[in-house]
Amino acid sequence: MVLALLIIINTTFKWIVIAQHNLTPYGTATQSSWLDGGIGHAQFAIQPPISNAFSMTICTHTNLSDKPAWWMFQFSFGSAFITEVQIYYRHGAAYRMDGFKLYVTNTSTVPPDGYLCYEDPDPGFPNITQTIPCFQFGKYVIYYDTKGDGTYGPLVELCYVAIYGCPRGMWGPNCNNACSSLCVNQHCHPGNGSCVYGCDPQQCLYTKCNIYTGACTKGCANGWEGQYCLCTRCRYIF
DSSP, rough: OHHHHHHHHHHHHHHHHHOOOOOOOOOEEESSBBTTTSOOOGGGSSSSSSSSOOOTTSOOOOTOOOOSSEEEEEETTEEEEEEEEEEEEOOOGGGTTTTTTEEEEOOSSSSSSSEEEEOOSSOOOOOOOEEEEEEESSSSEEEEESBBBBBTBOOOOOEEEEEEEETTTTSSSSSOEOOOTTBBGGGOOOTTTOOOSSSTTTBBBGBOOOTOOOOSOOBOOOOBBBTTTSSSSSEEEE
């Protein structure tokens, strides 16, 4: 029994890991300001190389004494279920990202009004390379800082950012599997397709459904057919 449980846990873990899909090619980045001369653009953070090595042509850079300083990514397809965010900050400049926060939100409001995924704790400076778990739905990912460097204040010098997950309603390694329509709001986990907010049992017999898969556990309500009780007149091909 213990061995079987370990195998299941191990298999599930691998499934979630391989289901990661970087969503930054599908959206646009903006930031609070640019350094004089218009260099250090926000889009640089979502383009290769994947590195902490700093250059004005490959990393972002907000203006000096810009407070608060922020970087924002907006998905082009609406909302996504985000599993984690990877950050590569400027090499040797951890003190400039001191006190930063990472949000997932449904609005572009600044200061952010959404879900706080991470807040850099005191004392000490943060790691310049971080993988931050954040199991949350949202339309925007916002890096936000009001503290930063004691001389210049907060600065955003992101050299690479990857945002992993799937668009709303999709799951799988390439986000090409549709979540069950019986999941509430068709929200499911990108790694395994399980319903995030439970299932909608309206089409199920005795209104009983599996909260993870959305499948009707006791069969279909009158008038509904199929594995997931989604059609009123299913056609079976043998």
